[in-house]
Amino acid sequence: MTSKAKTALAAFALCVTAGSATMAEVTCSERSFDGLAYTACEVDPRVDDLRLFLDAPSGEKYGQFSTLDGALAKDGETLVFAMNGGMYHDDRAPVGHFIENGQEIMRVIPNAGPGNFGLLPNGVFCIRDNRADVIETLAYDAARPECRYATQSGPMLVIDGDLHPRFLKDSTSRYIRNGVGTSKDGKRAVFVISDQAVTFHEFGRIFRDDLDLPNALFLDGSVSRLHAPQLNRSDFGRWLGPIVGVVAPLGR
DSSP: OOHHHHHHHHHHHHHHHHHHHHHTSOEEEEEEETTEEEEEEEEOTTTSEEEEEOBOTTSSBOOSHHHHHHHHHTTTEEEEEEEEOSOBOTTOOBSSOEEETTEEEEOOOOSOOSTTTTSSSOEEEEEETTEEEEEEHHHHHHHOOOOSEEEEESOEEEETTEEOTTOOTTOOOOBOOEEEEEOTTSOOEEEEEESSOBOHHHHHHIIIIISOOSEEEEEESTTOOEEEGGGTEEOOOSOOSOEEEEEEETTO
């Protein structure tokens, strides 16, 4: 092979590699399952810079997607996807376990309690190097994986392929809901928000039966919001506590 041909081949390989990296970025799309409308954003933790956010440098909670995006811009970064990332108290502090950039902000809460969070089993969304996992809380507490970021919420929607045992097919409790599901190998994390009011049973089924994810976690209900610039969508509403999002360099 001539040197010119080798140069051309190397350039072609570089383009293919770059194109693959671009294709691996978070992708958001509207979808329908069982006649109900949802929006799903799929993240590859091996490629996408997936993080959890709570406190701004000022010490105040970020609270809104726009506030977080503005802070990232000062570091030459932008928010390419975000969603509220777990339940929080009136002061917007996390209800359950929370780790931000390796620092534990809140301990694991293993016991039952009031509200959806205490509807056991609940779980932890754990972001590690090259993978992300939804893990049932007691299993997480026993294993204590080294999560760079983690947020505890509840209830679990899907547990090792089964819907939460307390979910009723004929439930009349319907709300806008959001959550996250992960694949067994940790290579897929899919964040879903319902675009209409749904029951827990219906919401769990989109993760298990449509997205084929063995474990999924409810993140919240009435405050559920999504930031998806590729869909020209950035929901605004009540001030948030934890936020989960994917960060990329500005201009990418």
